[in-house]
Amino acid sequence: MTALLEARGLSRSFGHVRALDGVDFDVHAGEVVGLIGDNGAGKSTLIKALSGNLELDEGDISFDGQPVRLSTPREAEALGIEVVYQDLALAPHLNPVQNVFLGREIMRSGPLGRFGFMDEKQMRRRAAASFAELGATVRSLSSPVGTMSGGQRQGIAIARAMAWAKKVLILDEPTAALGVVQTKNVLESVKRVRDKGIAVVFISHSMPHVLEVCDRIQVLRLGKRVTTFSGSDTTVEMLVGAMTGALDPKEGAA
Amino acid sequence: MSTLANQPAVVSGGADESGSGQSFLRRVLGLQAFWILGVFVVICVFFSVLAGDRFLSAGNFSLISQNVAVWAVIGVGMTFVIITAGIDLSVGSVLVFSSVVSAKLMESMGGDGPGVAAVGMVGAIVSGMAWGGVNGLLVAKAKVPPLIVTLGTLSVALGLAQVLTGGIDIRSVPAELTDFSAYTKILGVPGLPFVALIIIVLGGILLHKTRFGRHTYAVGSNEEAARRTGIKVTRHLVLVYALAGTLAGVGAILSLAQFGTTTIAGQSLTNLNVIAAVVIGGTSIFGGEGTIFGTVVGLFIPAVLQSGFVIIGVQPYWQGVAVGSVLIAAVYVDQSRRAAALRGARPRRFMQRRETQRKERQ
Numbered sequence: 001m002t003a004l005l006e007a008r009g010l011s012r013s014f015g016h017v018r019a020l021d022g023v024d025f026d027v028h029a030g031e032v033v034g035l036i037g038d039n040g041a042g043k044s045t046l047i048k049a050l051s052g053n054l055e056l057d058e059g060d061i062s063f064d065g066q067p068v069r070l071s072t073p074r075e076a077e078a079l080g081i082e083v084v085y086q087d088l089a090l091a092p093h094l095n096p097v098q099n100v101f102l103g104r105e106i107m108r109s110g111p112l113g114r115f116g117f118m119d120e121k122q123m124r125r126r127a128a129a130s131f132a133e134l135g136a137t138v139r140s141l142s143s144p145v146g147t148m149s150g151g152q153r154q155g156i157a158i159a160r161a162m163a164w165a166k167k168v169l170i171l172d173e174p175t176a177a178l179g180v181v182q183t184k185n186v187l188e189s190v191k192r193v194r195d196k197g198i199a200v201v202f203i204s205h206s207m208p209h210v211l212e213v214c215d216r217i218q219v220l221r222l223g224k225r226v227t228t229f230s231g232s233d234t235t236v237e238m239l240v241g242a243m244t245g246a247l248d249p250k251e252g253a254a
Numbered sequence: 255m256s257t258l259a260n261q262p263a264v265v266s267g268g269a270d271e272s273g274s275g276q277s278f279l280r281r282v283l284g285l286q287a288f289w290i291l292g293v294f295v296v297i298c299v300f301f302s303v304l305a306g307d308r309f310l311s312a313g314n315f316s317l318i319s320q321n322v323a324v325w326a327v328i329g330v331g332m333t334f335v336i337i338t339a340g341i342d343l344s345v346g347s348v349l350v351f352s353s354v355v356s357a358k359l360m361e362s363m364g365g366d367g368p369g370v371a372a373v374g375m376v377g378a379i380v381s382g383m384a385w386g387g388v389n390g391l392l393v394a395k396a397k398v399p400p401l402i403v404t405l406g407t408l409s410v411a412l413g414l415a416q417v418l419t420g421g422i423d424i425r426s427v428p429a430e431l432t433d434f435s436a437y438t439k440i441l442g443v444p445g446l447p448f449v450a451l452i453i454i455v456l457g458g459i460l461l462h463k464t465r466f467g468r469h470t471y472a473v474g475s476n477e478e479a480a481r482r483t484g485i486k487v488t489r490h491l492v493l494v495y496a497l498a499g500t501l502a503g504v505g506a507i508l509s510l511a512q513f514g515t516t517t518i519a520g521q522s523l524t525n526l527n528v529i530a531a532v533v534i535g536g537t538s539i540f541g542g543e544g545t546i547f548g549t550v551v552g553l554f555i556p557a558v559l560q561s562g563f564v565i566i567g568v569q570p571y572w573q574g575v576a577v578g579s580v581l582i583a584a585v586y587v588d589q590s591r592r593a594a595a596l597r598g599a600r601p602r603r604f605m606q607r608r609e610t611q612r613k614e615r616q
Contacts, residue, residue: 053482074484089482091475093542094468102472103483105465116464144543 002065004029004199005081005168010049010059011223019045021223022059027168032190032200034210034231037220038243043203044086046220047170050201051083052076063167080166084157086173092146096138097127099145100160130163131155133192135185150177158186162193169193170201175209187213207236219243286536286588287548293580294551294558301562309565319447320435322557324349324512325528326450327505329549330457331386331498332532337461338474338494339541340393340400345502346524347411348385352378352506353516354415357424366428374428374510379503385411386499390492408525415518425515435511446508453504458546470494474541530577531556534584555580 003026012020020042027033037043048054050061052070061068063079070076076083090099101123107113124141131138138152145153154177161169171190175183190213194200204210210217214231219242227242240246302310328345335342356378363370385407392403438445461467469490472480481487509517535552537544560573 073482077484085482089476089479091472091479091542093471093475098468098472102468102480103485105468107465116460116466118463118465118468 003027003062004064005050006062007046007050008060008062010046010061011057012045012049012054013057018223020049020056020059023220023223024225025050025218027199027201029167029199030194030197031215032194032202032213032231034214034217035201035203035220036205036207036210036217036239036243041220041243042223043220044172045223047083047172047201047203050076050168051081051170077164079168081168081170082161082165083170084161084172084174086176090145090153090157093144095140095142096131096145096156097124097141099156100127100130100163104164126163127159130159134159134162134189151179151182154178155182155185158189162189165193165198168199168201170203172203173205174202175204175206183209207239210239211236221245286584286591287545287551289587290535290548290551290555290584293584294555297555297558297562301558301566305562305565309562314561314565316444316447318554318557318561319450320444320512321560322553323446323450324505324508325524325531325553326550327453327501327508328498328524329528329531329553330453330546331501332528333457333535333537333544333546333549334461334470334494335400335498336474336529336532336537336539337470337541337544338491339477339539340474340491340495341404341529341539342389342495342498343401343404343525343529344385344389344407344411345498345505345528346521347408347415348382348499348502349506349509349524350516350518350521351385351411351415352382352503353510354418354424354518355381356506356510357426357516358418360428361424361426366430368430371428371430374431375507378506378510379500382503382506383496383500386496386502387492389499390495393495394488394491412518415516419516419518421518423515423518427510427514431507431511432514435508446512449504449508453501454546454550457501461546466490466493471542474543476542527556528553530581534577534581536584536588538588539585 006026008024009022010020010025011018011022023042023046025035025046035043035046045054049056049059050070052073052075055071061070068075068079070079070081091102094102097120106119106123106126108117108119113119128141134155138156139148145156148156154174158171158174161171171186174186174190178186187209190200190202194215202210202214211231211234217229217231217234217239218225219227219229219239221243226245229238229242298310308314328349332342332345356374359377360370360374363373389400389403389407392398392407393400434445440448443451461470469480469485472483472485473487473490473494477487480490509521513520531552532544532549533539533552534555535545535548535550537548556573556577559576560570563570563572
């Protein structure tokens with residue numbers, strides 16, 4: 001079985017800092033892959049490369065077995081790859097509906113649509129449906145997102161990505177700002193998305209969350225993938241050991 | 255576990271549907287434009303009480319709207335620019351430059367006639383659009399801060415206008431244009447305010463109803479987020495500044511029609527007056543929010559003050575004092591309101607939150 005999204009030997013330097021140093025990564029359709037590593041291990045840089053937000057020095061990315069070049073976010077989007085960033089990337093003055101459809105507004109049919117008029121009703125309906133599916137707490141569909149709590153904003157960002165992710169959903173620290181209930185919601189939704197056959201990449205510093213949802217866990221250290229664990233028979237100690245290099249297992253030990 | 259997961263969704267759906275009417279009211283109350291409209295009404299009532307019919311008459315308001323027309327057209331473009339968290343100081347100079355280009359063109363063709371006027375109008379619009387495009391490219395592509403870019407083009411455009419004319423106003427404006435301003439009435443509205451009204455309505459539709467407008471808010475609200483969702487931010491900014499320049503070109507036509515001459519020395523404060531009106535109208539100087547309606551109200555406050563002071567015999571210089579104070583007060587009130595909203599200290603928000611918690615507990 002070929003991986004849905006696969007990266008081989010990605011490298012990228014920022015000045016003297018080698019953020020990615022020949023990193024490999026792969027995720028299959030219908031699985032949740034955890035991506036963990038200490039601060040500066042290269043997780044966020046790798047995500048940027050996979051979502052078309054980073055020029056690579058070297059390395060290849062293939063999608064569904066075909067080599068692809070992801071040089072703009074649009075190209076990644078076109079393949080069905082969606083990212084929820086740590087800093088959320090919502091427009092605080094716009095309401096949840098406007099945020100979900102930002103850059104992908106549904107236009108009115110007919111000549112009005114060609115003049116740039118939007119179908120607000122349909123966008124509102126579909127956004128409400130995706131919030132309901134996620135079980136996200138959204139206080140009001142017409143208030144600016146900036147007035148909402150971190151948990152609500154997180155829910156909106158995730159609902160937006162889930163609504164658009166056809167193939168791959170990448171979540172960068174999705175549970176960092178959340179309370180107990182919302183975290184449960186997010187983890188449940190991650191599993192639901194996976195069960196729809198979508199590949200999910202889950203980045204987190206919370207090892208219990210990683211172990212709860214992930215089918216496989218890939219560990220980065222100093223810009224390289226150092227090991228891959230299977231989610232079922234791994235302990236927090238093993239993950240932490242691999243992240244810090246204390247255990248120093250061999251590549252592909254699992 | 256599943257009950258935990260489902261419950262918040264119930265809250266969100268219920269609260270939003272039941273409160274949609276109330277939320278409309280809340281949204282209107284939350285708009286600074288609404289409060290500024292109140293201030294405007296108070297000012298009008300004040301002068302009406304003191305001066306009666308001399309202030310509150312169709313003739314006087316017709317005169318006021320004549321005086322506001324040019325600024326209103328520029329204000330529409332300025333609202334777009336400020337919503338993107340930018341600024342355009344060059345509008346007054348671009349207006350002067352465009353009116354000089356237009357007047358030169360019409361002068362070279364000689365005399366009157368609708369053809370001459372049409373060429374002049376096209377010339378003004380094209381030159382305004384060109385200056386706006388230059389501003390936009392420098393802001394969006396070269397990444398020079400908008401304050402600096404437009405301060406520069408303010409100086410360059412005015413300088414070039416003076417070079418072109420030797421600093422002497424050109425008075426050869428065809429009668430078609432000046433008559434339109436002086437005599438034409440459309441549906442009872444004088445020509446210039448009618449044109450301004452059309453542009454205000456079109457600008458409002460563009461800003462509030464179309465994708466272009468939505469992206470304008472998004473760019474001003476969070477440029478990085480806009481870029482990540484695939485909005486072509488650079489292109490959008492160029493278009494917004496080009497729009498502001500184009501409308502300054504339209505303002506040049508109106509100004510030629512109104513005064514029958516280029517106003518080389520007369521536009522040095524136009525930019526600041528328009529910016530003040532836009533900000534008084536509730537458009538945030540930090541970007542992301544604002545309305546065309548607010549800008550219009552913000553324009554009428556100085557104009558009505560001016561007219562009212564003249565009528566009740568107060569020195570009209572007090573207008574500057576009053577407008578400046580309103581400007582600072584408006585921004586202060588708006589900011590404290592917003593800070594309170596962020597803290598969740600607004601009474602109505604507080605009530606709503608408690609309601610939500612109660613539902614969650616059930």
